[in-house]
Amino acid sequence: MKILLIEDEPELRKSIKLYLHQEGYLVESASDFLQASEKTAEYQYDCILLDITLPKGNGLDILKQLKAQHSKAGIIIISAKNSLEDKITGLDLGADDYLPKPFDLAELNSRIKAVIRRKSFDGDKSIVINEITITPDARSVKVNNDLVSLTAKEFDLLLFFITNKNRVVSKNTIAEHLWGDDSDQMDSHDFIYVHLRNLRKKLAEKGCVDYVHSIYGIGYNFKTN
Amino acid sequence: MMRLISKTIFYYFIISIPLLLLAALFSYYHIGNTLADETDESILKESIQAEKLIVDIDNDQIIYLNYDSLSFIIPGVNERHPLSYSDTSIFDTQEKEVVNYRVYKNTIKKNDKNYLIVIQKSTLDKEDLQESLFLVFALIICFLVAAFFIVNWVLSKTLWKPFYKTLFKLNTFDIKNSNNINFDLSTTYEFNQLNVELNKMVEKLQVDFLQQKEFTENASHEMQTPLAIIKTNVSALMQSNSLNLLEVSQLQSIENTIKKLSSLNKALLLLTKIENNQFKENKVINVNDIIFNSLEQQADFIKLKNITIHYDSEPDLLVNMNPMLVDVLISNLIRNAIRHNFENGDIYISFSENTLIISNSGELITINQEEMFLRFKKNDSSKDSLGLGLSIVKSILDVYNFTISYSYMNSMHTFSIKF
Numbered sequence: 001m002k003i004l005l006i007e008d009e010p011e012l013r014k015s016i017k018l019y020l021h022q023e024g025y026l027v028e029s030a031s032d033f034l035q036a037s038e039k040t041a042e043y044q045y046d047c048i049l050l051d052i053t054l055p056k057g058n059g060l061d062i063l064k065q066l067k068a069q070h071s072k073a074g075i076i077i078i079s080a081k082n083s084l085e086d087k088i089t090g091l092d093l094g095a096d097d098y099l100p101k102p103f104d105l106a107e108l109n110s111r112i113k114a115v116i117r118r119k120s121f122d123g124d125k126s127i128v129i130n131e132i133t134i135t136p137d138a139r140s141v142k143v144n145n146d147l148v149s150l151t152a153k154e155f156d157l158l159l160f161f162i163t164n165k166n167r168v169v170s171k172n173t174i175a176e177h178l179w180g181d182d183s184d185q186m187d188s189h190d191f192i193y194v195h196l197r198n199l200r201k202k203l204a205e206k207g208c209v210d211y212v213h214s215i216y217g218i219g220y221n222f223k224t225n
Numbered sequence: 226m227m228r229l230i231s232k233t234i235f236y237y238f239i240i241s242i243p244l245l246l247l248a249a250l251f252s253y254y255h256i257g258n259t260l261a262d263e264t265d266e267s268i269l270k271e272s273i274q275a276e277k278l279i280v281d282i283d284n285d286q287i288i289y290l291n292y293d294s295l296s297f298i299i300p301g302v303n304e305r306h307p308l309s310y311s312d313t314s315i316f317d318t319q320e321k322e323v324v325n326y327r328v329y330k331n332t333i334k335k336n337d338k339n340y341l342i343v344i345q346k347s348t349l350d351k352e353d354l355q356e357s358l359f360l361v362f363a364l365i366i367c368f369l370v371a372a373f374f375i376v377n378w379v380l381s382k383t384l385w386k387p388f389y390k391t392l393f394k395l396n397t398f399d400i401k402n403s404n405n406i407n408f409d410l411s412t413t414y415e416f417n418q419l420n421v422e423l424n425k426m427v428e429k430l431q432v433d434f435l436q437q438k439e440f441t442e443n444a445s446h447e448m449q450t451p452l453a454i455i456k457t458n459v460s461a462l463m464q465s466n467s468l469n470l471l472e473v474s475q476l477q478s479i480e481n482t483i484k485k486l487s488s489l490n491k492a493l494l495l496l497t498k499i500e501n502n503q504f505k506e507n508k509v510i511n512v513n514d515i516i517f518n519s520l521e522q523q524a525d526f527i528k529l530k531n532i533t534i535h536y537d538s539e540p541d542l543l544v545n546m547n548p549m550l551v552d553v554l555i556s557n558l559i560r561n562a563i564r565h566n567f568e569n570g571d572i573y574i575s576f577s578e579n580t581l582i583i584s585n586s587g588e589l590i591t592i593n594q595e596e597m598f599l600r601f602k603k604n605d606s607s608k609d610s611l612g613l614g615l616s617i618v619k620s621i622l623d624v625y626n627f628t629i630s631y632s633y634m635n636s637m638h639t640f641s642i643k644f
Binding site (some may be wrong): 009011012015016017018080085100101102103104105106150153167168170172173176179181182190191194215216217218219 | 388418446447449452453454455456457459461463464470473474476477480481483484487491503522523525526529556560
């Protein structure tokens, strides 16, 4: 999987690149409009992470170029401008997703995977982790080929864990993923625990190993190895 | 509070009263003296006439000089009486009042015979003079008062018109809806100066306000990228297997702070955008639908706190607003009602005419009603809250000139929004 990261801020570029590399992606980066324009014209990518405010040009113009080239790449706008208008403009121009800064890398990862999944028409769209088979499009989960009935939040939680397996994800990140802006609402993270407890119970009933490890003070790690 | 013109005229009026009193006193003495002089003069003339009469007298009979028997000549007096003027009062039996008289006495010697000439002339009554003077001056004061009101009215209508016009413009001036306000030039020097300076000031104010707005927006944007860098680094650090408990809690604290800063940024940005009128497209929206969606979105938190919702969704409330702003408005109010609620508390939502009423059970708060909608004002007990939710609500309502009121009774916080 090849990803192009278009981001002018060197520190952010470095950490995103490192993270995606650890996730097993092939990552290239561009730091300004011209570089980005060159790379998108010459190479094919599975996913492009696009910052809108770039030196020497506007990221939305890159988006227009990509659409003119009928690029098959999934495009995620990562922008410091968290505004509805920008989001709507970006999505209208053909971006697949819009992630406002500051975002968590686990969230970015889950968005990248979702975009790539949507873009790939060939092959099995299910993710198999040992005895668990999860099909995001159908929103179904099977354990040992046995269907598990999960609530929407439980399903989202499981998919988020699987997308970020073998990584520590903090409770804040999970809260933001599941409840978005409303995650500010909670004074405690008890509500994650409520959903997690139900999820664990339902998976265990079907004979699933408990992969979710609590990391004291931080969050959880879905360990598969 | 008095108008300047009224005050000015009032002071003139106040000063004119002692002046008028002085004038009255002066008039009183002056007129009195003049009249007395006049009397003496006419007495003198009469005495000359009387002296001429003496020539023809040869008997010792008293000669009366006029009908009232007050002026007469007594012939053949022994004592000589030098020329004298004196005042006397005589009770008039007919008029039944004391009348003042000027008395002239003189002895003339003619043909070795002394003649005493007595001329008595009634003089002006001092009380009469006082009375008429009082009347005159009272009239003058009445005229002054009338003039005071008329001049006041006329001047404030004409002379002060430009000033009141300026005042009205200042009164209605709102920097947020800065339609180009312009203070017209006036032909009065002071007002002209005032308007010129006001024009300059307003222009400066508008420029500053714009810059401040832009600054808030830019600062919020610029802060997001550094926050993103910190956040990605923190989450990279969290992957380490060798963290001890202290390091874990420090990382957690950093993460929480980033989250708070980022929410703060988002809220400030939203506030700025609302105040900059960046949400323009309006639509007719059923508030009921929005409330229903919002309750569904927050269902997890309502359930977690075990809050009971009492929702009376009749009748439909239609508003013409920007869809996103309605969303933010309602979800902020409902979030507020959940956040500041008790465990096992209640939320009541109902409508009456154009009013939406949201009440929730909760503890008495320490901030007062005026401060409640100000930025960063929050109850002491809600440390996790940013203190921006209600100011966002208020600024959205301000855009549409809708109003919100708050009351606390029987452990219930009630917000009424009038659309």
